[in-house]
Amino acid sequence: xVNINTLDPGASPLDYYGYELRRCREAAGLxxxxxxxxxxxxxxxxxxxxxxxxxxxxxxxERADVALGTGGLxxxxxxxxxxxxLPSWFRQVAELEVRAVEICTFQIHMVHGLxxxxxxxxxxxxxxxxxxxxxxxAVRLARQRIFEKEKPPIVWLVLSEAALCQExxxxxxxxxxLAHLLSFERDPRINIQVLPFSVGAHAGLQGSFNLxxxxxxxAIVYTEGYGRGHPSADxxxxxxxxxxxxxxxxxxxxLKDSAELIRRVMEDRYGEQVV
Numbered sequence: 571x572v573n574i575n576t577l578d579p580g581a582s583p584l585d586y587y588g589y590e591l592r593r594c595r596e597a598a599g600l601x602x603x604x605x606x607x608x609x610x611x612x613x614x615x616x617x618x619x620x621x622x623x624x625x626x627x628x629x630x631x632e633r634a635d636v637a638l639g640t641g642g643l644x645x646x647x648x649x650x651x652x653x654x655x656l657p658s659w660f661r662q663v664a665e666l667e668v669r670a671v672e673i674c675t676f677q678i679h680m681v682h683g684l685x686x687x688x689x690x691x692x693x694x695x696x697x698x699x700x701x702x703x704x705x706x707x708a709v710r711l712a713r714q715r716i717f718e719k720e721k722p723p724i725v726w727l728v729l730s731e732a733a734l735c736q737e738x739x740x741x742x743x744x745x746x747x748l749a750h751l752l753s754f755e756r757d758p759r760i761n762i763q764v765l766p767f768s769v770g771a772h773a774g775l776q777g778s779f780n781l782x783x784x785x786x787x788x789a790i791v792y793t794e795g796y797g798r799g800h801p802s803a804d805x806x807x808x809x810x811x812x813x814x815x816x817x818x819x820x821x822x823x824x825l826k827d828s829a830e831l832i833r834r835v836m837e838d839r840y841g842e843q844v845v
Contacts, residue, residue, distance in 0.1 A: 597638075598638050609633045655705070663792055763828045781808070791807050
């Protein structure tokens with residue numbers, strides 16, 4: 571007989587998800603193995619998710635919703651589950667991203683997480699620690715679901731040319747990442763400008779930062795250090811960073827010229843090399 575762990579659905583979003591998955595499966599009269607066969611997963615994986623030992627994915631949730639006739643329950647829950655797995659100091663940022671109507675970000679060393687490809691995410695998160703890399707990557711990528719909202723935020727990204735040249739992963743990872751940036755070239759809601767090396771000293775020398783603007787709440791500035799985040803709604807801080815951001819956008823290349831530079835770096839630096 572299978573040993574069934576007793577879950578407290580109030581312990582965490584992951585526990586609640588597992589509890590609901592088991593409840594829906596049992597209501598459908600299916601064993602873990604039978605549900606796994608329907609979903610094209612193993613019964614063991616179903617059991618691990620039901621006992622909160624494995625993170626569910628969006629794909630798993632969508633398939634389970636269809637198979638169990640849950641009306642999209644698990645697909646809604648999985649967003650909370652994945653958000654709850656973010657580092658505690660970063661969860662507020664994920665909430666800001668969900669609520670924001672406009673996100674303005676300046677990045678010096680790497681592409682912003684909302685625009686990273688899966689391979690780039692793995693390379694970033696696995697730089698020093700490959701523990702649970704699949705799950706941690708899925709959690710970061712889940713933040714990008716804000717673009718699937720009925721009214722997704724408008725994003726302005728000013729990206730230092732250094733981030734294009736910093737090879738994260740390998741040449742193939744970077745080539746695909748830059749191609750991903752170019753895929754937004756005609757999307758008016760996602761605007762990417764490159765701050766070229768030729769600018770020299772600029773208003774963002776103190777470091778990367780994000781500005782979150784909302785429909786009715788005051789704007790918030792977010793900066794980040796090692797293992798901690800620094801959100802601030804202080805009017806003076808917001809005003810200072812807003813001014814800095816305006817100067818960065820003015821100094822950066824136009825949208826068209828930025829795309830041309832990204833394309834040139836992608837082809838010249840990371841293009842297929844003939845041996």
